[in-house]
Each structure stands twice: as structure tokens, then as C-alpha cells.
Amino acid sequence: MEENNNVSKNKWKRIVKKKWFFPALYLMVAAIALTGVLWYQNTLTNTPDLAENAKDHVGDMRHSTDQEESAPVMQQQEVLQLPIAEDVEAEIVTKFYDYGASEEDQQDALILHQNKYYQSDGIALSTSDHEAFDVTASLSGTVAEIKQDPLLGNVIKMEHEEGISTYYASLDEVLVEEGAEVKQGDSIGTAGQSNLGQANGVHVHFEVRKDGTAVNPETFINQPLSKIEAAEKQEAAEEETTETEAEETDETQAEPSEPSQTEENDQSQPDSSDQSEADETDQEEELPSTEEQEEAHQEISFHSMERV
16 A cells, blocks of 8 residues: 555656646646636626516516506496486486487476476486485595585585586485595485476486586496597577577668558558467467577576576
């Protein structure tokens, strides 16, 4: 054993004494050091790219998550409902006055009060047995105002998203307070009677407004808030009324100041045909003319809720 150890030591001594040993050792150490430096620099160069890739990946994941979350939100947007519970069987007894509706529908949208007709800015709901029923919120929102009106009775105003507001009038009991947050379908009061619309008996008067302009609730039932838009009033009807008034004014100015003798004789002897026309005129005055309806609409507005 000692001889073998001595032989190994002598070999290493002879190798160390060689002239090429130390230069070779230096080259080996330098190569290892150079390799380490290059590897370290390459690692530093690739690290920002990895970080940027990681950020981009996280951003893509967040963007896709936001899109997935936004889709259900749009699908869950509330739709307009009638202000009655599902188990209540009610019918519309007064319609919304629409300038573009048929003459029959317009007559159904007139409210008679103290021998005057008024245009309805909403709809009236009543049951066949004329019993009181719960009035529910047609949309989730905030109770903005509660007041007692001499013509409309107890009135609740609610505000919602998208510039929508709803009005509930002719209420007997009020079950909410101003400022309360109410969910769709919650009971806010009970149907009652009011001085305006006495012919309807126990009912609830319901209005929907978009940015302060009344819209026809029937048109937007089961429609989302984003679909509710204020319909423009028919300017043609207003222009026609204005033209008619102008023609009547012109005819009045064109009439002579003093009637002739022949006209006086004709006036002193009324004809039977004139009497018949007068009777027909009296019958036509039972329903309001378009001009009278316009004046009535200016005299009363459910939106302002101000009465004399």
C-alpha cells in the first residue's frame, strides 16, 4: 500500500513540474469564469421579457374575466313591470293619451272631472271587484317623494337608473318612506280612490317618465330600462290646430262690420235646416274637441302634481 501511494505522489509531482501544467490550469479557470459571466448576463437579459410576458398574461386574464362578468350584468338588467302583484287580476281602465293613437283610444285616455276632460299622462289599473290591492314597485329604485294631492290622493315618486322615474297615485295607504331603497316587486302602498278619476273607483294611477317626459307604460312593459325612450309629440297635430285658429281669425276679420238688409231678414227667419245643424252641433259638443283637449292638458299635469 505504501509503495502505491508513493507512486501516485511521484506522478502528480512529475505532472506539476511540467511547463504546460500551470498555463493549462489558468486557461481552464478562465474558461469556467468566462462561462459563468456569460450565463449571468444572459439571465439578466431574459428576466424583463419574462416579467413583461407574465404581466401581459395576467392582463389578458383580467380582460377576459371583465368581459365574462359584464355579459351577465347586461342580461340581468331589470325590465319594466306593472305595479301589481302577479296574482292580482287587474285591467287598464284608463289609457295613456297618445297623439298618434286612434280616436277611440284617445277617448279612453280622457278623464272627466267637473265637466272638463283631461288627458291622462299614465294608465289606471283596477280590478273587476273594485277591491283594494297591493301596489308594487315596477322597478328597483329610491323613493324620491311622497305627498298628498287634493286631486290624485297619496302620490309616490320613485327614481331609477337611465333617467327613469315612476309615479304611483290614488293610493290609500303608503307603506314606504322618503329615501327608502325599494326592490322591484316590493309593496309600496295599496290602491284607493281619488277625486280625479272617480269613475274608476278603487284604482292606482301609474306613470313612467324618461328625463321628465311622460311615456306610454303599455309600450315598454317587459322592456329593459335602456329601451325606454320618450316619444316625440306629433307636431303635425299641433300645427293643424294652429292653422285652424289662424283661419278662423282671418275669417272673423274678413266679415263686414254691418250686416245688409237681406242678411237681417235671413236672420229673422231661421230655417229648419239651420235648426237641425244646431242640434247636431250640441251633440258634438258632448265630447271635447282637439283644441279643448290641448287646453285641458295645459291646465293639469300629473308631472307637476300642482292643483288649485
